[in-house]
Amino acid sequence: MAYAMSLAVLADPTRRRVFERLRAGPRPVNALAAGLPVSRPAVSQHLKALRDAGLVNERSEGARRIYSIRREGLRELRDWLDTFWDDALTAFKQEAEKSRGAEK
Amino acid sequence: MAYAMSLAVLADPTRRRVFERLRAGPRPVNALAAGLPVSRPAVSQHLKALRDAGLVNERSEGARRIYSIRREGLRELRDWLDTFWDDALTAFKQEAEKSRGAEK
DNA sequence: ACAGGATGTAAGTTGTCACTTACGGTAAGC
């Protein structure tokens, strides 16, 4: 059920840009917001959403909050996508298709 | 860039339910809309969105329009997800982390 | 040709959400 939240959270372009920036390594909010066309509070809100979805980790370092990618949070979404490649399912689908008749 | 559209399209719960129903095989709009808490036109609109994103195929069979999953449409999203597991990237990230010292 | 079923599309409404500004809190430096 968590893959639904991952999809919803990653669907927003700005939020996705923040998430992708974290691929280069852990970053404080300042660095994540720099250069983006939105305000820093907006980035904070996006980070909260990412955190609630389990997609990022948060760690305090003095006055800074360091965010980093949490790969585990992506696993459910990945698994869900894989269900569309499942062999048994594909076989069933092809069989149903074949026994159907003609196309177009 | 197509993975962005896939994310946006699959983020909607109702649209995702329609898409998941197609796992059982090709279906006409009628069958897809049956039992859903929304009207049939709503399902039609969702199918258009899925089609524009390349996630489903459409085939005419008499008066019916038969929709089916198009797995190719999911590949970019799948590849994008994989970039977060990429080994070379992880190595780079760990190295950058190690040789850090100064940031900002 | 007409009726009925199946589907796409137009137009309008409403809720949600991403954004902004303003403010509060904490940590580090002078």
Added chain:
DNA sequence: GCTTACCGTAAGTGACAACTTACATCCTGT
């Protein structure tokens, strides 16, 4: 202590998108 930087949160606003109803279109029987 005071100031400044860093960050989260509250409140309000505007745009978009998912939905509805109504209508247009195409196909199939009779």
